[in-house]
Amino acid sequence: MTLPYAFEKQVALVAVRRACALTSSVFNRLVKNETLTKGDKSPVTVGDYSAQAVVNTILGRAFPADPIVGEEDAAEMRQESNSELKNRIIALANEALTAPLGPGETSDLGLGPGQERTPEELMDAIDRGGDQGGRTGRRWTLDPIDGTKGFLRGGQYAVCLALIVDGKVVLGLIGCPNLPVKSDEPNGRKGCIFVVVKGQGAEQVTLSGDRSVPLTIPPVVPGTLNFLESVEAAHADLAFNNRISELLNITRAPARMDSQAKYGCLARGDGGVYLRMPTGTGYREKIWDHASGSLLVEECGGIITDSRGKSLDFGLGRSLGENYGFIAAGKDVHGQVLAAVQQALAEIGRK
Numbered sequence: 369m370t371l372p373y374a375f376e377k378q379v380a381l382v383a384v385r386r387a388c389a390l391t392s393s394v395f396n397r398l399v400k401n402e403t404l405t406k407g408d409k410s411p412v413t414v415g416d417y418s419a420q421a422v423v424n425t426i427l428g429r430a431f432p433a434d435p436i437v438g439e440e441d442a443a444e445m446r447q448e449s450n451s452e453l454k455n456r457i458i459a460l461a462n463e464a465l466t467a468p469l470g471p472g473e474t475s476d477l478g479l480g481p482g483q484e485r486t487p488e489e490l491m492d493a494i495d496r497g498g499d500q501g502g503r504t505g506r507r508w509t510l511d512p513i514d515g516t517k518g519f520l521r522g523g524q525y526a527v528c529l530a531l532i533v534d535g536k537v538v539l540g541l542i543g544c545p546n547l548p549v550k551s552d553e554p555n556g557r558k559g560c561i562f563v564v565v566k567g568q569g570a571e572q573v574t575l576s577g578d579r580s581v582p583l584t585i586p587p588v589v590p591g592t593l594n595f596l597e598s599v600e601a602a603h604a605d606l607a608f609n610n611r612i613s614e615l616l617n618i619t620r621a622p623a624r625m626d627s628q629a630k631y632g633c634l635a636r637g638d639g640g641v642y643l644r645m646p647t648g649t650g651y652r653e654k655i656w657d658h659a660s661g662s663l664l665v666e667e668c669g670g671i672i673t674d675s676r677g678k679s680l681d682f683g684l685g686r687s688l689g690e691n692y693g694f695i696a697a698g699k700d701v702h703g704q705v706l707a708a709v710q711q712a713l714a715e716i717g718r719k
């Protein structure tokens with residue numbers, strides 16, 4: 369008997385692997401004018417667009433009826449003034465789709481030499497990501513490059529793909545091309561994918577697919593708790609984290625890194641708690657930024673809630689609606705962090 373979501377997992381792994389290879393190679397060749405600034409002032413690169421084109425092309429072939437909630441859309445790229453960038457995205461996407469077959473890849477996935485897509489097919493693939501999300505049905509959610517600012521500075525970033533059924537995440541992948549495979553070998557081999565299936569546990573596999581390690585969040589040794597937190601002060605309230613450190617007598621420095629790689633690090637015990645409080649600008653967190661990470665934490669024996677202790681709701685559309693601030697940690701520490709967060713919020717008259 370095959371396990372539930374076995375085919376979805378296989379296809380998602382293929383898609384994330386190819387997108388990781390693409391983004392790594394883009395980074396090495398990226399030139400300054402290949403980055404645009406979106407309406408919300410965040411950057412987007414040819415890497416984000418071409419990775420979304422590749423993942424959506426692969427998903428569209430294997431699961432033609434599945435909608436996709438993807439971060440990017442092709443509207444800007446369809447404008448005549450961006451034709452040079454568009455050509456670059458098409459070339460990069462086709463380079464990734466036509467690379468020789470690798471582990472777990474079969475010819476029926478529409479990959480390998482000779483499988484180029486037309487420009488129109490690739491623009492349409494990007495726009496397959498326009499689903500609005502919702503309470504019922506099955507849909508994928510994709511962040512083709514999470515942590516674009518980390519990507520641009522050569523730091524951590526992640527290709528994140530999750531499958532959501534009736535508002536619940538059932539499969540999640542976080543591909544981290546720049547993350548060391550072993551936490552105690554920071555200068556060793558890099559490139560891992562965190563893979564999790566609901567009810568089936570989580571594993572870390574290498575980008576090349578030659579090594580798989582099962583994951584569980586280890587208990588925190590008393591006195592060694594530390595935070596995983598954003599690099600970007602505009603993305604999370606880092607001063608709030610300092611206040612929680614005081615309340616919990618945390619003395620270890622936080623581990624700062626971009627992207628959902630933080631969830632992967634929490635899952636393998638590289639940090640005790642991922643705390644992400646909003647900066648008060650009204651920004652609403654998106655489902656593609658937390659879907660894979662939330663299932664990863666739960667399947668590794670941890671707990672993830674918002675700052676009021678509520679579970680995250682992935683059935684409200686493209687954003688996480690009223691969920692406000694995130695606390696992800698092992699079972700042994702989540703309760704004390706939540707209590708400290710509530711105390712700190714009360715101190716500043718917030719709930």
Ligand SMILES: Nc1ncnc2c1ncn2[C@@H]1O[C@H](COP(=O)(O)O)[C@@H](O)[C@H]1OP(=O)(O)O
Binds near residue numbers: 439597603626649
């Ligand atoms: N104002 C904001 N507040 C919170 N998160 C944001 C904001 N702007 C962008 N993001 C998203 O925050 C995430 C990165 O967080 P971190 O700094 O912890 O790595 C990314 O998903 C990024 O989107 P993107 O996918 O475009 O990079």
Ligand SMILES: [Mg+2]
Binds near residue numbers: 439
């Ligand atoms: Mg973005």
Ligand SMILES: [Mg+2]
Binds near residue numbers: 511513514515656657
């Ligand atoms: Mg993101």
Ligand SMILES: [Mg+2]
Binds near residue numbers: 511512
């Ligand atoms: Mg992104």
